[in-house]
Amino acid sequence: MSAVLTLNAGSSSLKFALYRAASEPEVLRSGQVENIGPVARLSLRGGAPREIGPADHVVAVRAIFTALEGALKGQQVEGVGHRIVHGGKAFGAPVELTEEVLAQLEALIPLAPLHQPNNLAAVRAAQAAFPDARQIGCFDTAFHRGHPFVNDAFALPRRFYDQGVRRYGFHGLSYDYIAGVLKRDWPELAQGRVVICHLGNGASMCAVAQGRSRGSTMGFSALDGLPMGTRCGQLDPGVLLYLMAQGMTHAQIEHMLYSESGLMGLSQISNDMRMLLQSEDPRAAEAIDYYVFRIRREMGAMAAVLNGLDGVVFTGGIGENAAPIRARVVEGMDFLGLRLDADANAASAVSVGAGAAKILVIKTDEERVIARAVAAALAA
Template identity: 45%
Template sequence: MNNGQQAIIAVNVGSSSIKFALYPFRGATTGAALLTGTIAGLEPDGQPCVAFSTDDGVNLSETLAPGPGDSFERALAAMRALLARYAAPARLMAVAHRIVHGGERYAESVVLDEAAMAYLRTLEPLAPLHQPHNLEGVELFMRAFPELPQVGCFDTSFHTTMDPLEQRFALPQAMHREGVRRYGFHGLSYRYLAARLAERSGRSGRKVLMAHLGNGASVCAMHCGVSVATSMGFSALDGLMMGSRCGALDPGVLLHLMRQGWDADRIEKLLYRQSGLLGVSGLSADMRTLRASDQPEARTAIDLFTHRLVRECGALTACLGGLDLLAFTGGIGEHDAALRLAACEQLLYLGVRIDTGRNKAADGSQIMAIHADDSSVEIWVVPTDEGRVAAGDAAALLAHMQI
């Protein structure tokens, strides 16, 4: 790292972890990460630990020493100590935050102030697993770095290009005006994929499906480089089956539970935390654990996850009117070759033909094409970098503000 290098730190604060990365600030752009890390184990009674790597080959993992005070505050102090030790020449210019929901107000990233934070708090019920923790992270970093602009970068922004019909529910007009509509999520990841695919494939501007598969999962249909439809909607519950979230569900099930005396909190816990891979398997929300299990329920969970993915890909292909390129990303999408193979075999009717050798070799370490030579649809595995998109937005805002 050069002396005097200006840098932007991108963070993603969850319920029990902080993911962070440091990116060089070059005018209105950023480069590859100088340092990436995760501080996990921040839940009550957890054991906080930090793991990080730098662009010059330093890889460390250590448990944080016990101490008084809030675990997130201690984690932030540990992160600042790491930056001081391994990125000392860098001059921090801004903090870029991944925030799941921007609502109707924010179609682009913004510098956060009290008014913005107040509005974003009203969206917490729409993404209870993420939004409250994202915003608590903003407040944490505001206190730690009061001199730096805090930039909010929203997963919903990428999908503001969807047709009005795609954004509508078949509900009364008054509810639509109040914001009850389809928003879509994983937008930072999809923006990163769109940019990388544009560099590698001449088909990136045609009919594209991008599948972000992880603990949260969705599929996005993209045409001419913009989102035209996506599987998630009003909240981060809709669409695909996920780690502990149910995905698409007949609302009649909710009416049935309510008549049985379930209240909103119990239903929310069921839908967000007790369903998906975890609920079906009764074992784990982690696909790796299920792959290693010989329990039939684990196999059922994997098969259902695959079926729901194939079904959603078919629906979104219909919205596109065909398919030219299919891309996988996210923890499962990048690393689970068996899932990619099973899904692509069921999409053979669309001309999707996977090369088994290339598929096995794709481990998420780099962007890689895995389609067979005679496939009419290109298939790519693209490791995502949401932090770089967030940092890039912060850089553009800083340039505009002439900071």
């Protein structure tokens, strides 16, 4: 019996899931390695975390292999699927990660410096741990391919667009999964105009019409659009010119924009929305106010991209779990047909709307999208 392993690598974490290979993969075990660095911890779903000591992504993959040995009895890992944040112009669908492909993806590291190196480190670790398995890359940018020119281009000299300086959009694996759930469970809505709000430590929104991306709040990099846990979101480029003129280096600016901004930067308390909602510090309230304001502003923009709105989906860690944020985002948006059922929202029901446009809360599953792609590659 063949099995599929999925790896979703972040800067300090590595989510994994083991599936029985099939047209619709069956999950066998899942979990994550957290705090990659001096004192990493591995946890299987349903179990307590255990320390595995100092670990980089290579050590983390080895620890995952050891933890899954029992579940792998009688099964062979024939494919490993990887979340790759940036596919650039070249990659709009899952692809086998040959050395040639990996070289092209390494060239995209400057476009996603927080994610791409860790994604590729997990690939190298998986090649060593599972040398006979096929390695398949699945791209967060792929769902957004095919945008109209006006949604892709910046008003820069045309040569930069031709070189690949354009809006790519991200969180595509999450949007792909949600679009699939809508098609299965809400087919009429799936054929309409939907704004999907992926709200987590990374956050973006996507305008979807008839199941296809038409616009995204994220652009050339994973910095644009909404404020995030530690990333700034939309920023006047003049601010960067000013910071450079003040003597900040490229490395200092990059670190600030990716790691010291967003909810953390505004609050100076935490990037964790749960902590901010519980805090009585006025800076926490101001950070939340800004976060909600930007989501509401982009909701209007995404509705304009779609020429109307038939529904909204909240997903991601904050979107799925923070009922107060959902309530504040939707408040006063009757003009878009959005009205919340307060009781359903407080209970985090799937359907929480009470207006003309549907409002849904759907748990995303990026790993399943990756597993499907690997299973399809193995069956081809």
